[in-house]
Amino acid sequence: MQITLTVNGTEYTRDVEPRMLLVHFIRDELLLRGTHWGCDTSNCGTCTLWVDGEPVKSCTMLAVMADGRAIRTVEGLANGAELDPIQQGFIECHGLQCGFCTPGMMMTGRWLLDNNPNPSEGEIRECISGQICRCTGYKNIVSAIQWAAEHPATSEVTS
């Protein structure tokens, strides 16, 4: 099946098997490897990206369902060499260790701040509660999102 979609501002047209998961399409067809895959049951959230401005676990969607939609992945966070504050926050606050959950966490964190520029600690925790980090114990992820809230910059919305 042929689909056309926009990813980080670039339009792609591809033939895909109807059953192909969006996460596999992004990783294996478009070779955008920053979006990860970590479970079979949509529990881990390492695959989180944006579809039409909303965070989505990309293992819960088929690629064909993204036809005509605008996707934003971790590769679309930075503006050229300039990091998005959410990325800078993760660096500043030691918000990552192995880095596997990090892209998904940042996509959710960026979305939260776009919709709620001054979230409480509880709101941040709730917002990332669908995603698992096995390394950091979350404290520094919360701090990283708080750091980004305190250092706002307009998110480069490419979707």
Next chain:
Amino acid sequence: MTAVEEVPLSPAGNPIGFGSMKRVEDARFVRGQGNYVDDVNLPGMLHSAILRSPHAHARIVSIDKSAAEALPGVVLVITGEMLAGVPRPSLLGDNFAWMPTLSYDTQAVLATDKVRFQGQEVAFVIAESKYIARDALELIDVEYDVLDAVMDAKKAMDPDAPVIRDDKGQTDNSITDVHGNQSWESGNAEATAAAIAAAEADPNCVVVTEQILYPRVHPAPMETCGSVAELNPVTGQLTLYTTSQAPHAHRTVYAMVAGLPEQKIRVISPDIGGGFGNKVGVYPGYVLSIVGSLLTGKPVKWMEDRSENLMSTSFARDYHMKATIAATKEGKILAVDVDVLADHGAFNGVAQPTNYPAGFFHIFSGSYDYPNAHCKVTPVYTNKAPGGVAYACSFRITEAAYVIERVVDCLAAELQMDPAELRLKNLIASDKFPYMSPTGWEYDSGEYEKTMRLAMEIAGYDELRREQAEKRAKGEYMGIGISFFTEGVGAGPRKTMDILGLGMADGIELRVHPTGKAVLRLSVQSQGQAHETTFAQIVSHELGIPPEDIDVVHGDTDQTPFGLGTYGSRSTPVSGAAASVVARKVRERAKIVAAAALECSPDDLEWELGRWYVKGDKERGKTIQEIALLSHSALELPEGIEGHLDATAVYNPPNLTYPYGCYICVVDVDVLTGQVKVRRFIAVDDCGVRINPMIVEGQVHGGLADGIGMALMELIAFDEDGNCLGGSFMDYLLPTAMECPDYELGETVTPSPHHPIGAKGVGESATVGSPAAVVNAVIDAISPFGVRHADMPLTPANVWRAVQGRPMRTDMAVE
């Protein structure tokens, strides 16, 4: 309080030496440019999938793979029978169907005769895409003759128990180690038994016995295990990209398993998405990707899915422990005895130093000073997945710390004594270090009471107890749990510690380029611990080269010297020491070069950070960067000095290092629903000198979350038919940001006397120390209901049942 001195900053603003500094690794990870195994894509690469057994114990009658082979896109379907026909010119057997485990047992790569656990590897499909490979699994028809399974370790040695390892000619389910032992003892059995008997007879003493289960759990890193094998049919060169915490050890094992010349094997462990011990073992999938490449002549990728990860790769714990503690009524501990039944699953695949088949469990006497301790560990085979050393366990010190900290709380309950007071009465005094434990471990250094008092101060312990009393009067149940743990990390020395005969010492190599920039090559492999940052800091500390001028290379056997890898918190104690030693060698070479340049004797030179200068004439000196260039120049050097500053070292640790800490957890329990809320978690760690305090704290945070997970939700349980009840993230629950509190950390710094920079290693401390604190807190909360012990995980159902006086066997999901 901190031993990190103020150090000068580099041009990039980094500490020249120790101190918190941002991680070098982050630049690629925040851009989504990490390179994990599943990101490796080679031209012509094929994909694969493993057909796994639905049964825990069954004889394979037949396998029909014809329909799978006929599916377009399928390249090859491999069965155990086929592997048995692939000759292997190796010392360890003559075909590929079986492989050695890290404990001198054997494990089926693909089952030939029987399947022995649910999820065991039965067939391997290689196809053009991963979707086709999965489709083909559905088309393989396996006929099984289902056998009774041994799921309860307690019944494994029953006379009528089905025999699991008939392949080895066994007639029961006992495990015999390479030394011929079927159980592993340490300490003084007679003296301990006598002390316990005497205490039983003495009205001024008490004896408490408790059955304590550390259930089966799984490290479950966010990245599952996988590999990409490329065996070049012309050159015979094998390149294996793999999720490995120990690339060098794995290369040697592949050389043994596959009979390939070791120099032709290159193991690359790229970015690793968390390990926690899960990526220490050698799994059939890795071997199959190699065999697949051998048979197809193409690169073959194998990536397991999450269920496969949870059901078949290295589990952790599964220790059934009976602990007996004797003490005076004043609370002086006299003796502890622990009897363990160890469930090793279907193949003895634990990754332990050979002389320590129960790992370092024998350190169970803990942080207390008493003369008599003894333990006996008896391993058995069951129809469960193999493994056993994983999940940040410090070679089973998790189980050891848990059992002692739990039974000490049971003793406190019996004595009606505050558990903090009981611990303070028994902690090893600072002047007793180095301390020889009753089971023969020499603890290197510690100031235990200071650490404990600091934790109590941060917690506001007395105030918490007051609050608890007030709440109880109102029918609200809060609990305060303490855990004081001592770990032994950084295995070797190699004289007593080896894995498969490979001594536990680690190599390192430091090159200093003419411009004074350096490259450090490590044998250990980061899975998130930020070695690229901290190891540069160690060299920086020793040589004064800014950390940003030092690149760290790791995870590639072609580019790094041999070493045993990263697990058991050994990177800092072993390779960290090696980094320091190799940098000091460079410093000594630099001294000779500087002396030649300054036309003086090396003995006249003195070192300050980054520079040799002439004693008494501080202006006359050369920086390490100047010396680096001189060492490559035409400068005439003394006879026998070759030039350049490069050096290598192998570090053979004289002893383990012994990090320790005191954790206090505060919980609120709703006794009507059994719901536990972790309100506070105070952690004071003493891991000796901290290279990068920010990273140390991050390691502790992660371990505290592990403790909350294991204590409250994580469990690999089985039903009696052998079905795994924890085979997905729907069933194997991990803590999220909602279950984890905002940790409160403190530190004391007692340097290790035998480590070159006094560091001790911290990667697993919090995972080792924290479960007991959580469980002790929950039991403390519900103690008014007469509960003295309940097993992990303390799910709402389990807490509720404990309150009702009906605790469960959580591991078997039975009463």
